[in-house]
Amino acid sequence: MEESDTKNRIKADRRRASILALVLSLQALASVFFIADVAQDLRWSGLNLHSGFEAVVAFALIVGTTFGSLQMRQILNRIHQAETAMSVASGAFFDLIEVRFAEWGLTPSEAEVALFTLKGLDTADIATARGAAQGTVRAQLAKVYAKAGVSSRGQLTSSFIEDLLMTPNNPAPEAK
Numbered sequence: 001m002e003e004s005d006t007k008n009r010i011k012a013d014r015r016r017a018s019i020l021a022l023v024l025s026l027q028a029l030a031s032v033f034f035i036a037d038v039a040q041d042l043r044w045s046g047l048n049l050h051s052g053f054e055a056v057v058a059f060a061l062i063v064g065t066t067f068g069s070l071q072m073r074q075i076l077n078r079i080h081q082a083e084t085a086m087s088v089a090s091g092a093f094f095d096l097i098e099v100r101f102a103e104w105g106l107t108p109s110e111a112e113v114a115l116f117t118l119k120g121l122d123t124a125d126i127a128t129a130r131g132a133a134q135g136t137v138r139a140q141l142a143k144v145y146a147k148a149g150v151s152s153r154g155q156l157t158s159s160f161i162e163d164l165l166m167t168p169n170n171p172a173p174e175a176k
Contacts, residue, residue: 010082017075020068027065034058096163104147113140117153118160 035058041051097118101111109130116126123141127134150156 006082006086010079013075013079013082017072017079020072020075024065024068024072027061027068031058031061031065034061093160096160100148100160100163104144106144106147110140110144110147113137114144114148114156117141117144118157 034054038051038054038058041048041054045051097115101114106114112130113126116129121129123134123137126132126141127137130137145151145156148156148159150159
């Protein structure tokens with residue numbers, strides 16, 4: 001799942017949680033009203049069809065509020081898990097980048113160009129961001145490719161993705 005999909009899911013879950021919190025608040029308020037009304041009716045006229053019906057409605061609201069609260073808890077847990085997973089993945093990717101750049105012996109300038117490349121910037125954008133000439137960026141990118149043993153942006157990016165996919169739970173298939 002892409003990071004933007006995860007972010008969109010988190011946003012949708014937050015919206016659901018907000019709406020659910022509003023509904024739960026209204027249900028809790030209605031429950032309190034009906035419980036107070038049932039208590040007053042029982043005190044004044046005893047148990048009758050009207051007070052019995054209000055008691056059932058109050059009970060149903062309490063049950064609904066309880067189930068809604070459990071649902072809210074699940075949504076909040078899912079949001080927390082997704083945010084934690086994104087944070088871990090982001091940290092793992094950044095750690096991998098640092099390790100690889102060190103293994104390849106990239107200079108600080110080459111590392112910066114490589115990072116911008118991994119972020120998807122083209123040569124002109126990297127040159128603008130660094131205040132450098134496009135020719136300088138192309139030369140640094142050529143050095144990055146040579147040190148990394150790749151020949152293109154796609155291969156550079158793929159080398160990182162492959163490493164992230166080869167976790168202890170997902171080892172790379174062995175060559176035959």
